[in-house]
Every structure is written in structure tokens, then in C-alpha cells.
Amino acid sequence: MRSFWQNAVRIFGPIGLTYISITVGAWLLFMILIPQLIMIDFSMRPLLPLRKIGGPEDIWTLRNYMVLFTNELHRAIFLKTIWSSIIVTSVALAICYPISFYLAKVTRGARLGWLMIGLIIPYWINELLRLFAWQLILADAGILNKLLMLLGFIAEPLNFRAGNSAVIVGMAYAYILFMVFPLYNAMESLDRNQLDAARDLGSSWLRIHWRIVVPHAKPGIAVGCIMTFMLAAGSIAAPQLLGSPSSFWFTEVIYTNFETANWNQGAAYATVLALLCLVFIFVMLRVFRVSLKELAQ
Amino acid sequence: MSHDVDIDHVSMRYPGSQRFAVTDVHVRIKPGEFFSFLGPSGCGKTTLLRLVAGFIEPTQGEIRIDGKDMRGIGPNKRPTAMIFQNLALFPLMTVAENIAFGLEVRGVSAAKRRKRAEALLELVDLPGMAAKKVSDLSGGQRQRVAIARALAVEPAVLLLDEPLSALDLKLRQHMRSELRKIQRRTGVTFIYITHDQGEALNMSDRVGVMSEKGQLEQVAAPDVLYNEPATIFVADFVGENNAFRVSVREQVGDWAVLETPFGMLKGRNPQGLTSGRRATAFVRPEAISVVENSAAADNFVPCTVENLSFEGAFITVVLKAAGDQSFVMRQNNDGSAPRLKAGAKVQIGFRADNTLLLTNGEQSGA
Amino acid sequence: MMSSDTTLKVLTGGYLFLFFAYLFLPLIFMAIVAFNTSSIPQVSPWEGFTLKWFGELFSDAQMWDGLLNSIIVGAAVVVISVPIGLGGATLLVRLHFKARDFLYALLVSPILTPGIILGISTFLFWDRWVNVTGGLWTAIMGQSTFISAYCMLLIMARAQRFDLTQEEAAFDLGANHRQVFWKITLPFLKPAIISSCALAFMQSFENYNTTLFAIGFKQTLPIYIGTKLRVFISPAMNALAVILIVLTITGALVYELVRRRETAQAHAADERQL
Numbered sequence: 061m062r063s064f065w066q067n068a069v070r071i072f073g074p075i076g077l078t079y080i081s082i083t084v085g086a087w088l089l090f091m092i093l094i095p096q097l098i099m100i101d102f103s104m105r106p107l108l109p110l111r112k113i114g115g116p117e118d119i120w121t122l123r124n125y126m127v128l129f130t131n132e133l134h135r136a137i138f139l140k141t142i143w144s145s146i147i148v149t150s151v152a153l154a155i156c157y158p159i160s161f162y163l164a165k166v167t168r169g170a171r172l173g174w175l176m177i178g179l180i181i182p183y184w185i186n187e188l189l190r191l192f193a194w195q196l197i198l199a200d201a202g203i204l205n206k207l208l209m210l211l212g213f214i215a216e217p218l219n220f221r222a223g224n225s226a227v228i229v230g231m232a233y234a235y236i237l238f239m240v241f242p243l244y245n246a247m248e249s250l251d252r253n254q255l256d257a258a259r260d261l262g263s264s265w266l267r268i269h270w271r272i273v274v275p276h277a278k279p280g281i282a283v284g285c286i287m288t289f290m291l292a293a294g295s296i297a298a299p300q301l302l303g304s305p306s307s308f309w310f311t312e313v314i315y316t317n318f319e320t321a322n323w324n325q326g327a328a329y330a331t332v333l334a335l336l337c338l339v340f341i342f343v344m345l346r347v348f349r350v351s352l353k354e355l356a357q
Numbered sequence: 358m359s360h361d362v363d364i365d366h367v368s369m370r371y372p373g374s375q376r377f378a379v380t381d382v383h384v385r386i387k388p389g390e391f392f393s394f395l396g397p398s399g400c401g402k403t404t405l406l407r408l409v410a411g412f413i414e415p416t417q418g419e420i421r422i423d424g425k426d427m428r429g430i431g432p433n434k435r436p437t438a439m440i441f442q443n444l445a446l447f448p449l450m451t452v453a454e455n456i457a458f459g460l461e462v463r464g465v466s467a468a469k470r471r472k473r474a475e476a477l478l479e480l481v482d483l484p485g486m487a488a489k490k491v492s493d494l495s496g497g498q499r500q501r502v503a504i505a506r507a508l509a510v511e512p513a514v515l516l517l518d519e520p521l522s523a524l525d526l527k528l529r530q531h532m533r534s535e536l537r538k539i540q541r542r543t544g545v546t547f548i549y550i551t552h553d554q555g556e557a558l559n560m561s562d563r564v565g566v567m568s569e570k571g572q573l574e575q576v577a578a579p580d581v582l583y584n585e586p587a588t589i590f591v592a593d594f595v596g597e598n599n600a601f602r603v604s605v606r607e608q609v610g611d612w613a614v615l616e617t618p619f620g621m622l623k624g625r626n627p628q629g630l631t632s633g634r635r636a637t638a639f640v641r642p643e644a645i646s647v648v649e650n651s652a653a654a655d656n657f658v659p660c661t662v663e664n665l666s667f668e669g670a671f672i673t674v675v676l677k678a679a680g681d682q683s684f685v686m687r688q689n690n691d692g693s694a695p696r697l698k699a700g701a702k703v704q705i706g707f708r709a710d711n712t713l714l715l716t717n718g719e720q721s722g723a
Numbered sequence: 724m725m726s727s728d729t730t731l732k733v734l735t736g737g738y739l740f741l742f743f744a745y746l747f748l749p750l751i752f753m754a755i756v757a758f759n760t761s762s763i764p765q766v767s768p769w770e771g772f773t774l775k776w777f778g779e780l781f782s783d784a785q786m787w788d789g790l791l792n793s794i795i796v797g798a799a800v801v802v803i804s805v806p807i808g809l810g811g812a813t814l815l816v817r818l819h820f821k822a823r824d825f826l827y828a829l830l831v832s833p834i835l836t837p838g839i840i841l842g843i844s845t846f847l848f849w850d851r852w853v854n855v856t857g858g859l860w861t862a863i864m865g866q867s868t869f870i871s872a873y874c875m876l877l878i879m880a881r882a883q884r885f886d887l888t889q890e891e892a893a894f895d896l897g898a899n900h901r902q903v904f905w906k907i908t909l910p911f912l913k914p915a916i917i918s919s920c921a922l923a924f925m926q927s928f929e930n931y932n933t934t935l936f937a938i939g940f941k942q943t944l945p946i947y948i949g950t951k952l953r954v955f956i957s958p959a960m961n962a963l964a965v966i967l968i969v970l971t972i973t974g975a976l977v978y979e980l981v982r983r984r985e986t987a988q989a990h991a992a993d994e995r996q997l
């Protein structure tokens with residue numbers, strides 16, 4: 061331990077080490093760890109009137125978590141959120157894989173530059189506005205209904221927002237770019253010669269992708285899926301703007317808890333959501349057989 | 358200004374590492390000397406240099422510069438300056454800013470810095486380059502800027518970590534004499550490390566040879582090192598040598614009679630090995646020639662010519678003697694030596710004082 | 724019959740076209756609506772060109788309030804996140820210790836955590852625990868939690884390419900830690916630090932999830948937009964979208980041009996070296 065600090069002082073100098081300790085220490089303690097622990101603490105306490113807080117009834121309990129099992133509606137919403145987020149993630153992966161490969165390994169030069177700008181611009185535009193665009197498209201008197209009626213496919217406007225489809229479509233649109241960039245980064249480092257060699261050996265394109273590109277891009281695919289799933293499961297804007305009462309999202313349940321000042325229940329559900337994302341990360345790591353370290357690159 | 362550097366039984370083991378990178382190195386480098394450490398890659402040369410510079414502290418032993426113990430004194434407080442293997446020029450600064458950096462951090466005024474940078478550019482033969490960007494320089498020019506930058510802080514000891522290894526052959530040869538010239542002009546103590554024996558032998562006043570184990574095998578002037586290697590490692594590593602296993606038949610003063618599969622030989626016995634000892638004998642390729650009969654040389658070995666390779670100024674001949682012992686012989690291509698053919702049976706001879714007997718382990722005698 | 728290569732080309736082209744149409748058509752559509760006189764945001768029926776929705780937007784005090792708060796929060800997030808990111812990047816790149824990977828995982832975990840959770844935990848910590856009412860400060864804290872991680876990653880990427888012997892050379896020439904940092908390390912990291920300032924501000928400026936839970940009864944621009952879109956949709960929002968899209972495109976183009984000029988310069992420098 062002593063040599064650790066000596067070494068640190070030697071590398072950073074006393075002022076540098078103080079600076080690093082303060083910035084990283086404050087970040088880690090007061091922004092990352094303690095707030096999370098406090099949220100967990102809240103989640104394990106019952107909702108009590110003010111005067112009873114700190115009293116004999118203020119004990120740790122898992123009651124708030126049990127609600128998820130006893131409340132059928134909440135449970136259904138929770139499961140639906142998981143399921144829909146998986147769909148969003150899969151759709152995003154399917155749409156983004158070809159474009160990422162195209163950008164990383166097929167095109168180059170100025171064309172690549174312009175296509176990248178084309179990706180970055182919508183990426184930089186506020187998530188709410190991206191969803192708003194779909195709100196307009198999918199509205200009862202929206203352009204999609206008008207188009208379908210004009211073409212004679214339907215006689216009456218469809219209510220796209222009744223089910224989950226509008227939310228899923230909006231999310232796949234809004235979070236698509238969080239899939240593209242990790243995929244692109246991972247594929248970019250693939251040696252073109254490997255592709256040429258495989259092609260030369262008579263491999264079909266499908267096989268080349270399955271045997272060479274996908275294994276190489278695994279960490280990027282994992283990161284893209286993790287980010288997209290996390291954004292989808294944790295999205296509040298999409299269900300708020302595109303959803304209907306029948307398509308409640310788990311985050312909206314949490315939000316309602318806070319609106320009704322049931323902090324403890326809300327904290328419990330938030331913790332469940334965090335755990336869900338954690339589980340998803342580990343599942344992805346197992347599925348793609350990548351280590352946390354590879355993810356980091 | 359120049360100082361002596363006393364490396365006093367210094368050992369270094371990196372934290373977390375099992376083995377010592379530098380083992381018990383003991384040598385005193387004289388003021389104003391051009392001293393080289395020579396050794397194979399990974400033998401601990403850079404480590405030793407970084408110990409002297411103060412980037413790391415020895416696990417055991419002491420480093421004294423000008424008699425002062427350097428423990429606990431950082432690289433910025435030592436009277437040394439280092440030239441890094443990759444030069445480590447500052448890419449965002451101009452040539453002049455690079456050279457004047459050491460003065461800038463000491464608070465020297467801008468005007469003085471400029472004058473000093475110009476003088477140093479003169480010294481390293483780069484006049485008028487002050488405003489250039491580092492990225493606009495050629496390899497040799499960068500080399501000179503690195504030297505000027507190190508000299509700017511007026512170090513008493515200049516430490517050079519294989520500074521020529523990145524240059525092409527021609528430039529390398531040229532820079533050797535340049536370095537030597539600069540060292541003479543400034544009188545600064547140079548500690549130079551390299552794995553290139555040509556460099557070490559060519560430039561240095563003295564050379565210290567290091568073995569893979571991080572040990573200092575021998576410290577000597579270049580000619581002594583070549584002619585009188587003190588250990589088997591040095592005999593093997595410095596220059597080319599034919600080595601063969603022998604046992605001592607008889608010790609005769611500084612000489613010994615040796616028993617080999619191809620007959621009795623006579624050689625020098627500096628370690629005073631006594632009769633019955635097994636040892637290795639060395640003879641250099643250029644010390645061997647083809648002889649007519651046994652009377653023409655002290656040592657005489659019948660051989661078969663295995664193969665010849667023509668190298669312009671000389672011809673390298675590989676021969677095989679009894680007991681499957683190979684010999685390499687170097688003939689000058691001046692028509693004086695007989696022309697050989699592969700498969701021919703010949704006799705080679707060499708002088709007893711060119712035959713050197715060495716063992717590892719304890720040195721008897723004295 | 725077409726050769727398989729031509730088929731591939733046509734398929735690729737078609738896919739690219741569809742992909743970018745998918746990406747841009749909704750935005751273009753949304754922008755056009757901003758100029759339709761109809762008070763329901765739609766393109767058809769087209770009731771005539773107008774700029775009145777911009778006027779409505781500009782006369783909305785709530786919008787100005789949100790914008791001002793967004794700028795304040797964004798500036799504060801830059802001031803907090805970039806120094807933290809710099810500290811974290813320096814620590815992780817330079818010091819090798821046993822728990823390094825674990826610490827790295829902890830420090831990037833906010834990026835992988837849903838934003839609403841960061842908002843909730845920050846709010847609970849400050850409002851319920853420290854007794855600092857939810858508002859701009861808690862929003863700043865919540866956003867900085869994960870934006871610091873983005874800044875750290877950005878700075879780390881550059882710091883990893885730093886040639887450490889440059890620092891050693893500076894030390895060796897007599898510089899102290901402070902001089903090495905200001906004269907050698909910081910100039911090298913400068914581009915990454917500038918990018919992370921821009922990134923931090925933009926991330927903050929468009930953050931909704933974390934802010935919604937952390938900010939209490941105040942509002943930033945995204946919170947204002949969210950409320951408007953949920954409660955009462957007016958083409959004024961389309962006008963706002965047009966403004967933000969134009970700003971984004973300008974920003975992206977400027978960024979790209981600067982980046983291209985820099986790479987061109989770097990290339991030129993590389994070639995001169997050879």
C-alpha cells in the first residue's frame with residue numbers, strides 16, 4: 061500500500077495526485093456509489109408518514125420488491141418492457157449491421173465522410189424531436205394513415221398508438237445510431253486482407269460474415285446491443301410521446317410512483333430496472349463470449 | 358564541466374518481477390570519459406541508464422555522481438541529461454523551443470534562450486533550423502536536435518540510449534564520428550549504451566560488456582576487450598570467435614598445453630588453469646591460415662574444407678576437423694592465400710598467443 | 724441475367740437509399756410542418772406557408788426559461804465533467820494497480836445505467852438526504868455522473884496514444900510535475916479536452932431522462948419540449964425542431980470541416996517525415 065502511494069506520487073506529483081484523488085474520489089463517492097446505495101436503501105424501506113420515519117416501523121424489508129410479483133399489472137408491464145426492448149434491440153441490429161459494414165469496409169474517402177455526417181446529424185438531434193417526428197407520422201390524422209387511405213389499403217385511419225408498435229417503431233428509430241457506432245468501430249479494425257483472402261478461397265459472402273466479420277465485431281455487437289437495450293428499457297420519452305394508456309412502459313410505472321410521492325416503491329422499481337440492465341450485460345457477455353475488458357476497447 | 362559516475366554494486370529488480378534486470382554492476386566512469394555499455398537486447402542496459410538518470414531507484418547499491426549519493430534525487434535534479442532511444446522530441450514545439458526547453462523551465466529569459474539555442478544548433482551543425490517544426494526534420498537532423506536539447510542544460514553526464522539504432526547504415530556511421538567530436542568539444546562524460554559492438558568499440562574510451570543476466574562481465578578499452586576477453590561470454594559476444602572444448606594437459610607458466618580431439622595445442626592461460634581442468638579455447642577467424650606443415654605454426658589442425666563464401670574483401674572458409682569441430686577462417690582476398698575448394702583436405706595453423714583458454718566459474722591463479 | 728456482383732451493387736444501393744430515407748424523411752417531414760398554417764401539426768391539408776409558429780415559439784416565456792436553464796446547466800456540466808474526466812483518464816491510463824479494471828468498470832457504469840436511474844438516485848441523495856431541493860443543481864449532478872464518463876473515455880483514447888518518454892524527457896531536462904503537465908501533457912491532450920467540452924455540453928443540452936427525475940419543478944429545454952409534446956402539441960414545436968436541426972447540421976458540418984483540415988495537416992506532416 062505504501063509503495064502504491066509512493067508510486068502514485070512519483071508519477072503524478074503531489075499536486076497531480078491531490079487533483080486526481082479529489083475529482084475521481086468525489087465522482088465515485090458522491091455521484092456514483094453513495095446515490096446508488098441511498099436509492100437501494102430507500103427501496104428497502106416502507107412508505108411511512110413523515111413522523112414515523114426513523115421509528116420502529118422504519119426497518120429494512122423487501123416488501124417493495126414483492127409488489128412486482130403480487131401486482132399483476134406491474135408484472136405484465138415489466139415483462140412486456142423486457143420483451144419489447146429485446147425486439148427493439150434485434151431490429152436495430154438487423155438494420156444497422158449492413159450499414160456499419162458498408163461504412164467500415166466497403167466505402168472510403170470523401171463518400172465515407174459524407175455518409176458519416178449523414179449519420180451524425182440525426183444522432184445529434186434531440187431524442188424528443190426524433191420521437192416527435194414519429195408522433196406526427198403515426199397520428200390518427202398523420203401522414204401514414206393518409207397515405208394508406210390514399211392508396212386504398214384502408215378505409216378508416218388505424219390507431220397505431222393503441223398497442224406497443226408505435227413505441228417500438230419510435231425507439232428503433234431513435235436509438236438506432238447507438239447501434240451503428242459500436243458496430244462500425246469494431247468492424248473498422250478488421251483487416252481487409254482477411255476478407256479478400258476468404259473471398260479468394262471461394263467463400264460466399266454469407267459465410268465470410270458468419271466466420272470472419274461477426275466473430276471480429278463481437279465486442280462491438282455486444283456494446284451496441286447493451287446500449288440499445290439499456291436505452292429502450294430505460295426510455296421514458298418514447299412511451300410518453302408515442303404510447304397510450306394501454307402501452308404503459310415500466311419506466312412510466314416508476315414515474316407514476318414518484319409523481320404520487322411513493323419514493324420507496326419507485327426506488328425499488330428503479331433498482332429492478334438497473335438489475336435488469338446488469339443481467340442483460342452479463343447475458344450479452346456470455347452470448348458473445350467477450351470479457352468486460354474487450355468491451356472497453 | 359564533467360563528473361565521474363560511480364555505480365557501486367547496483368542491482369535492480371522491477372516491482373512484481375522475479376528476476377533482477379541489473380545484477381551487482383560495479384564500475385566507476387571517469388570524468389570526461391566516453392563510456393559504453395555493450396550487451397544483447399534485454400540485458401538491462403536501458404534499466405542501468407534509467408537508474409543513473411533517476412527514473413528508477415536501485416533495489417540495492419548506490420549511484421554516486423561527483424561523489425554525491427543520488428538516492429532520492431529525481432531526474433529533474435540530477436546533473437544528467439538523457440537522449441532517448443526514440444529521441445522523445447516534443448512534436449508541438451519548434452526546434453528552438455525543443456532545445457531551449459530545459460532553460461525555459463529554469464526560468465532563463467527568452468533572449469538568452471534564443472542565443473543559447475542558436476549556439477547549440479551551431480555546435481551540432483544545424484545552423485538556421487531554429488524555427489523549423491520537428492516533423493519537418495530528417496532522421497539525422499532530429500538526432501542532432503535531441504543532442505542539442507540535452508546539452509542545453511549543461512549536463513555533467515550525458516546518457517545515450519541506443520540513439521543511432523533508428524538511423525540507416527550510412528548515417529549511423531557518420532553520426533558515430535559526430536558524437537565523438539561533440540564529446541571531445543564539450544568534454545562531458547558520455548555514457549552510451551548499445552547492442553552494436555561496432556559502435557561501442559569504435560567510439561568509446563572504455564566499454565563495459567553486459568551479459569543476459571544483467572551482469573557486468575568486463576570493463577576495458579576496446580582493443581583490450583577484443584584481444585583479451587576476460588570471460589567466455591565476452592569472447593563469444595565481442596567479435597567472431599572459434600570456440601572448442603579442451604582439457605588442460607599441463608600448465609606451463611602463463612601457458613598451457615591442451616588436449617583436443619584433433620591433437621595437442623598450445624595456448625595462453627591467463628586464468629592459470631591447472632592440469633586436468635576442462636575449458637574452452639578461442640581463436641579468431643582472422644588468426645587462422647592454411648599452412649604447409651606442422652613446423653609452420655604453433656598449433657596445427659588437419660581439416661576438410663566444407664564451404665566457402667566470398668565477401669569481397671575477404672573470403673570466409675568453414676572447415677571441419679576431427680571430432681566434428683568446425684572452424685571459421687578468414688582469408689584476405691589479396692591473392693596471398695591459397696585458393697581452396699570444398700572437400701579439399703588442408704592443414705590450418707594458428708599461433709599459440711592467438712589461442713586463448715577460458716573457463717566460467719572461479720578464477721584460480723594469483 | 725445480371726451477374727452476382729451487379730445484384731450485390733443494386734441491393735447495396737437500394738439498402739443505403741432506404742436506410743438514409745428512413746433516417747431523414749421523418750425529420751424533413753417534421754420540418755415542413757413548421758411552415759404550414761394549419762394549427763394541427765400536419766403536412767396535408769396544406770393551408771399555406773407561414774412563419775407564425777416561430778413567432779409563437781419566441782413569445783413563449785417558458786421556452787426562454789427552459790433555454791436559459793439548459794445553457795446554465797450545460798455550462799456547469801462542462802465545468803464539472805471535463806476536469807473529472809481528465810482526472811479519471813489520467814489515473815487509469817498512467818497508474819497500473821490491481822483494482823484498475825474494477826475501478827474502470829465502476830467509472831463507466833453510469834453510461835450503461837438507464838438515465839432515469841441516475842436521475843432518481845441523484846435526486847434522492849441530494850433532495851432527501853443532503854436536503855438540497857431538486858433543481859438545477861441536482862440536474863447538473865445527475866447529468867455529470869455519466870457525462871464525466873464520456874469525457875473520460877474521450878480523453879483516455881488520446882492519452883493512450885501519448886508517448887510517455889516525452890514526459891520523461893521533460894523531467895530529465897529539469898521540469899517539475901507542474902511544468903511537465905502544462906507544457907507537455909496538456910498541449911497534447913488539448914484536442915481531446917476541447918472535444919469533450921463540446922460533447923459534454925451537447926449531451927447535457929439534450930438530456931431528458933436523467934433531468935426529468937432530478938430537476939424537481941424547474942425545467943430545461945428538453946423538459947419543456949417533453950411537457951409540450953405530451954400536453955398540447957402545437958406547430959411551434961416543429962418550429963423549434965427546425966431551429967435545432969439547422970443548428971445541429973451547422974455544428975456537424977463545421978466539426979467535420981475542422982476535422983478534415985486537421986487530418987489533412989496531420990497527413991502532410993507524416994509525409995514530410997518520411
Ligand SMILES: Nc1ncnc2c1ncn2[C@@H]1O[C@H](COP(=O)(O)OP(=O)(O)O)[C@@H](O)[C@H]1O
Binds near residue numbers: 371398
Ligand atoms: N518497466 C519494467 N517493468 C518490468 N520489467 C522490465 C521493465 N523494463 C524492462 N524490464 C525487463 O528488464 C530486462 C532488461 O530490460 P532493458 O533494460 O530494457 O534491456 P535492454 O535495454 O538492454 O534491451 C528485460 O528482461 C525487461 O523485460
Ligand SMILES: [Mg+2]
Binds near residue numbers: 402403442
Ligand atoms: Mg533498451
